[in-house]
Every structure is written in C-alpha cells, then in structure tokens.
Amino acid sequence: MDNKIIESIILTMNKHNDFWSLIMILAIVAGPILAVQIQKIIEKRNLEKEQKLYIFKTLMTNRATPTSPLRVEALNMIDFVFYEEEKVIDAWKLLFDHLKNDYPNSNNLTDTTKNPEYLKDFKSADEKTSELCTNLLYEMSKTLGYKFDKVSLKRSVYKPQGWELSENMTFNNLVNLSSILAGQKALSVEIKNEK
Template sequence: MSNLQLITLVAILAGPVLAVLVQLLAERRKIVREHQAATFRLLVSTRHLPSDPTYSTAINMTPVDFNGVGSVMAAHQGYIETITYQATPENVVAHEKQMISKQTKLIFEMAKHLGYDLSETDIQTTAYAAGGFVQRDNLMLRAWEAWPRIAEALESQVELSAPEEKKKLRKGAS
C-alpha cells in the first residue's frame, strides 16, 4: 500500500469521526450558551423583585451555567458575600446600595460574556415592574407581617374567655 493510498484510507475513516466530534462540540457550546442566556434572562427580568422565586433560581443557577467564566464567577461570589452579610441598623442604607451595585456587576458580567451591549447604568435604570404588581406584593408583605399580631390577639382572647367557658361547661354538667 502506497503512502497516497494510506492517506486516502485515513481520510476516509477519520473524516466522518472528526465531523461528528466537531458537531458534538458545537452542540455542547450551543446548549451551554442557551442555559447561560436563560439564567441571564431570569436574572434581568426579576432584578427589581428579589422576593420572586425565579430570582433565587437564577442566582443559584449562575455557578452551574457560568462555571469557568471567571469574571461572572467573581461577580457572583461578591454578590453572595454581600447578600449574606447581616447589616446593622446604622448601615442598612449603605448595605442596600452595595447589594444593588454587586447585583448590577453580576448582570453586567453575564451580559458582557454573552455579547449583549448593556451598560451598567442601563441595567440599574431600565428595569420595570408593574405598579399593580408592586402594590400587590407590598400588600402581601404587610399581611404576612400582621399574621403574628393576629395570632397573638386571638390567643389572648381565648385565654380571657377560657375561665368563662369552663364555668359554663361545669354548670351544664351539673
């Protein structure tokens, strides 16, 4: 077998294998990018609604979907460190500003990695939440805050009426 025949045989066998490998790599990159874009979209769409469960999902999926993207992972780590810090009453306002700054940095790094043309200022100033949704959310928060007071009031009413109820039960048994 001559060198030309050997090269032809190797090309015939290796060509399809190489084509499949290239296709698999391209498909993997496409899937990774789709996951990254989905996480980015979730985070961008809920960035002014951190109580939304979707927001938490996006934050928690960031290390999975952006694993190996150093700038995003560093921004994520900075954001996590900031949100887990318990602010004292004196520095609540400064802490909230820092959380917003770290969140913006995280979103900006994701956008930059994905090739979106968004500035950090755009990220901070262009979010929209429907007024009705915000009102509903605030009403729900006030209601949840009221539940302990309601429970305490009901418990105190039961405690006050309990002796009278016991007397009525005793009279009825006699």
C-alpha cells in the same frame, strides 16, 4: 506539458500508490469520526451559550422582583454555568456573600415593622444588593457580547405600582398573621345582628 513530465508524475504516483491508498482509507474512516466529534464540540458550546443566555435573560427580566423564584433559580445556576468566567464568578461571590450576611436579621416579623433602625438597615442592604446585581449583570453582558452600561442595567427596569402595592399588602398580612399566631396581637371579632 512535456510527455516526460507526465510520465514522471505517473511513475511517482505508482511508486507511492500504497501511501495514497493508506491516506484514502484513513480519510474514509477518520472523516466521519472527526465530523461527529466536531459536531459534539459545537453542540456543547451552543448549549453552554444557551444556558448563559437563559440565566442572563432571567436575571434581566426579574430585576424588579428580587424574590422571584425564577431569579433565585438563575442565581443558583451561576456557579456551574459561568464557571470559566472569572469576573462573573467574582461578581456573583460578592453578591452571594452580601445576600447571606449583610441583611439585618430578625426572627420576628413584627419587630421589623416597628423598628426604624431595622428598616434603615434593610433599605441600605437593598441598595447594596441593587449595586452588586448591576455589577453581576454587567460582567455577564460583557461575557455574552452585549454592550450595556451599568446605568442602563440599574435604571431601565419597569415594575408596575400595583406589584409594589401587592407585595406590601402581602408582607403586612404576613406580619399581622405572625403577630396573631405568636400571641402578640389579638384578633378582633365583631358580631353583627342583621335584621
């Protein structure tokens, strides 16, 4: 390089020394502050993603147990965790409205087991719940970057027959106990004389 060019660069740097000093001071002061702010933004995004994944995984793993407390808790978290995801919120609103309004109402458990129309309406509501849950999971999966199809989400569920049997027995026991306590059924007592 020519000496005149080097001298010109040095002279220019000396003239702008105050400017570069100011830039250096700003970088020293602002650098750590910006780094902390960027770290906070990254942590917030990671936390939001973890919360969304928790809800999605909880709903996926509890598809076969619609009354699971974990599932109900996850459903109730959707509004504030997925608040920016319009399609997820819309799918949740449809499901929530259905759960609150479309199931047949019965104040007396004993009436439900004897009324075929009630059982038919209940089964129909359950089928619609399954469809709406599938749509909700599908929208969540798209938001989270998973590639599930609706058929897989609906059909790829394992529920042991023992669970079904246990749930039915529990329900029947509650119905019978409710009938006894309401005075609609008698509790038979047998006294045995053992010798």
